[in-house]
Amino acid sequence: MNATPLPPGGGPLYKQVKSDVIGRIVDGTWNPGDRLPSETALARELGVSQGTVRKAFDELTAENVILRHQGRGTFVSAHTPQRELFHFFHLVDADDQRQLPTTARVNDVARRGASRDETEHLGLASGARVIAIERLRTLKGRPAILEKIVLPAALVPGLGTDTRIPNELYQLLETDYGVTIHRAVEHLKATAAPPAIAKHLRLPSGASILEIDRLAETIDGTPVEWRVSYCDTRFHAYLSEIV
Amino acid sequence: MNATPLPPGGGPLYKQVKSDVIGRIVDGTWNPGDRLPSETALARELGVSQGTVRKAFDELTAENVILRHQGRGTFVSAHTPQRELFHFFHLVDADDQRQLPTTARVNDVARRGASRDETEHLGLASGARVIAIERLRTLKGRPAILEKIVLPAALVPGLGTDTRIPNELYQLLETDYGVTIHRAVEHLKATAAPPAIAKHLRLPSGASILEIDRLAETIDGTPVEWRVSYCDTRFHAYLSEIV
DNA sequence: GAGTGGTCTAGACCACAGA
DNA sequence: CTGTGGTCTAGACCACTCT
Numbered sequence: 001m002n003a004t005p006l007p008p009g010g011g012p013l014y015k016q017v018k019s020d021v022i023g024r025i026v027d028g029t030w031n032p033g034d035r036l037p038s039e040t041a042l043a044r045e046l047g048v049s050q051g052t053v054r055k056a057f058d059e060l061t062a063e064n065v066i067l068r069h070q071g072r073g074t075f076v077s078a079h080t081p082q083r084e085l086f087h088f089f090h091l092v093d094a095d096d097q098r099q100l101p102t103t104a105r106v107n108d109v110a111r112r113g114a115s116r117d118e119t120e121h122l123g124l125a126s127g128a129r130v131i132a133i134e135r136l137r138t139l140k141g142r143p144a145i146l147e148k149i150v151l152p153a154a155l156v157p158g159l160g161t162d163t164r165i166p167n168e169l170y171q172l173l174e175t176d177y178g179v180t181i182h183r184a185v186e187h188l189k190a191t192a193a194p195p196a197i198a199k200h201l202r203l204p205s206g207a208s209i210l211e212i213d214r215l216a217e218t219i220d221g222t223p224v225e226w227r228v229s230y231c232d233t234r235f236h237a238y239l240s241e242i243v
Numbered sequence: 244m245n246a247t248p249l250p251p252g253g254g255p256l257y258k259q260v261k262s263d264v265i266g267r268i269v270d271g272t273w274n275p276g277d278r279l280p281s282e283t284a285l286a287r288e289l290g291v292s293q294g295t296v297r298k299a300f301d302e303l304t305a306e307n308v309i310l311r312h313q314g315r316g317t318f319v320s321a322h323t324p325q326r327e328l329f330h331f332f333h334l335v336d337a338d339d340q341r342q343l344p345t346t347a348r349v350n351d352v353a354r355r356g357a358s359r360d361e362t363e364h365l366g367l368a369s370g371a372r373v374i375a376i377e378r379l380r381t382l383k384g385r386p387a388i389l390e391k392i393v394l395p396a397a398l399v400p401g402l403g404t405d406t407r408i409p410n411e412l413y414q415l416l417e418t419d420y421g422v423t424i425h426r427a428v429e430h431l432k433a434t435a436a437p438p439a440i441a442k443h444l445r446l447p448s449g450a451s452i453l454e455i456d457r458l459a460e461t462i463d464g465t466p467v468e469w470r471v472s473y474c475d476t477r478f479h480a481y482l483s484e485i486v
Numbered sequence: 487g488a489g490t491g492g493t494c495t496a497g498a499c500c501a502c503a504g505a
Numbered sequence: 506c507t508g509t510g511g512t513c514t515a516g517a518c519c520a521c522t523c524t
Contacts, residue, residue, distance in 0.1 A: 012493065038509060049495045054510090062305065064486060070510045071502035088485060092430075187335075187480035190433035190453040208451035210433040213480070237430035237456070240483055242331060243307060255512065281490060292514045297491090313491045314521035 006046050013048055017056035020046065022065065025076055026220050032078035032174055036066065039074075065182070065219065079170045079181065088170065088184065091139065091236040099139050099236070104167050106135040107200070111153055111160050118150050121215055121226040129153035133165055136200055139236060146200045146230040155179055155224055169225075170216075179224055184216035188238060193230065201232045210238060249289050256291055260299035263289065265308065268319055269463050275321035275417050279309065282317075308425070308462065322413045322424065331413065331427065334382065334479045342382050342479070347410050349378040350443070354396055354403055361393050364458055364469040372396035376408055379443050382479060389443045389473040398422055398467055412468075413459075422467055427459035431481060436473065444475045453481060 006016050024030050036042070039057065043050045057074060060066045064087070067075045077083070085098055092098050114122070114130045122130070130150050137145040149169070151159070156177050166172050173179040188210060195205040203209070210233045216225040231238070249259050267273050279285070282300065286293045300317060303309045307330070311317045320326070328343055335341055357365070357373045365373070373393050380388040392412070394402070399420050409415050416422040431453060438448040446452070453476045459468040474481070 014493075040509090051496080052494060055493085057510095068510060069503085071504075071508080073503095073509060090483070182486075184485040186483040186485065188431060188453065188483065189476040189480050190451040190474070191476075192451045208433040208435045210431065210453070231433075233432040233434075237432050238483075240333070240429040240431065240481075242427040242429065243425075257512075283490090294515085295513060298512085300491095311491060312522085314489080314523075316490060316522095 004045060014052045014055040017046060017048060017053055018059055021056065021060060022219060025065070028178065030076050032076050032180055034076050036074040036076065079168065079174050081168050081171070084168050084170055090238050090240070091231065092239045093140070093236055096239070103138045104135050106133065106165050108134045109160065109165065118226065122150070122152055122223050124152055131156060131159055135165065142235065143201050144232050144236060146197055148228045150226045151224065180218055181216045181224065182219040184214050187213040197230050201230065203232060247288060257295045257298040260289060260291060260296055261302055264299065264303060265462060268308070271421065273319050275319050275423055277319050279317040279319065322411065322417050324411050324414070327411050327413055333481050333483070334474065335482045336479055339482070346381045347378050349376065349408050351377045352403065352408065361469060365393070365395055365466050367395055374399060374402055378408065385478065386444050387475050387479060389440055391471045393469045394467065423461055424459045424467065425462040427457050430456040440473050444473065446475060
């Protein structure tokens with residue numbers, strides 16, 4: 001059977017269509033980069049009109065869940081380097097140009113038990129294991145960002161000291177582990193750099209640095225990454241656009 | 244004559260409707276808080292179908308230009324304290340609660356010639372005059388944000404040392420001067436507090452503070468406010484949501 | 487009850503990509 | 506040429522607000 005009408009659930013039809021599409025992305029029926037059925041095909045399958053599917057697709061497009069190309073079709077969003085740069089990297093130079101980090105030297109990758117903070121942030125059971133990555137990103141030849149990244153070990157089996165950590169971590173999570181980062185919340189503070197961090201950034205101990213605390217989650221709201229970035233903002237600034 | 248069909252311009256019809264609506268807001272035909280004509284009325288006037296007006300309204304709603312209420316009508320967005328709080332104030336406490344500053348003590352209001360930086364930021368002629376405001380905002384009883392605000396004097400005639408500067412500056416600009424802030428761009432850096440600023444924030448000189456450099460503009464892109472905020476982020480953080 | 491926006495449908499034509 | 510998304514139309518019914 002190809003016809004799978006919507007369950008009898010209430011609320012607006014297009015919201016049900018939206019949930020249905022998200023459900024199929026979450027359960028792996030459709031993966032990042034895949035082409036979705038056309039509006040007419042999906043409308044026929046779900047027993048709604050084409051305009052209703054369009055309204056659902058419109059909202060999903062606005063939420064960066066899908067991408068549409070006239071004449072080509074509708075696709076599940078994937079983490080290209082471009083998207084990672086424009087959506088998840090906010091440091092710009094004096095000319096407001098986003099600089100893709102040229103190098104990211106990994107200082108350490110460890111597999112260990114989660115701390116209390118980590119279990120709370122990531123919603124893990126106490127005693128769960130995590131992968132902890134520390135790496136230093138360089139902008140324009142200067143060490144600029146020290147990142148401490150924590151991932152639930154259960155989500156990334158096999159990721160360990162032997163694996164290469166690519167510059168685009170979110171792309172790796174997506175292609176190799178089927179984990180797609182969808183949204184993130186960041187908390188920014190100005191702090192004095194502790195000696196260990198200052199050393200990596202080649203700053204005097206106690207220098208002012210920008211601390212970015214990011215919690216990233218998948219489309220179904222599961223937190224999957226806790227990342228704290230310590231940034232030297234002498235030559236770059238965090239860009240935030242308010243609309 | 245009530246019928247004012249769209250000019251023959253090219254491009255999608257709904258984009259033309261959108262431009263037409265924005266034009267009428269910019270030229271003062273419709274002011275913040277005003278009710279717009281209904282979909283059917285505007286469609287009739289412009290010679291398009293209701294669905295086309297709806298699509299234009301949908302985009303304007305997404306861009307916070309208008310607000311729609313079922314059964315009541317469509318209204319030009321106005322700067323309520325709520326909007327100012329949720330869209331333009333990003334400091335939250337440890338529980339992620341936005342704290343409306345309880346008090347904002349104005350230290351100084353000056354009318355003077357613009358500096359070179361100021362003419363560049365605000366797109367003013369060299370020698371233009373500006374209003375410079377310095378005020379200290381308090382969060383939970385603690386001095387937390389020192390703001391230095393610069394406005395082109397030409398835009399706010401009469402605003403001077405004798406005027407009371409309200410907590411909600413954008414609301415004042417809108418109601419008293421017809422200037423509506425629509426969007427803003429912020430650049431964030433961590434810096435060491437100079438003695439003068441540290442004193443106001445009751446911090447040791449050289450303490451790490453978050454410096455927020457905001458340039459705010461109207462709906463037609465005219466920059467109208469340059470504001471630098473110096474924040475004590477020991478008890479609050481700047482919240483940024485990435486979608 | 488009258489008027490508003492919110493949803494849903496059905497159908498048409500256009501612009502674009504790819505075989 | 507076919508199929509896709511993008512635009513536009515016309516009409517229907519519902520949910521909500523106000524009088």
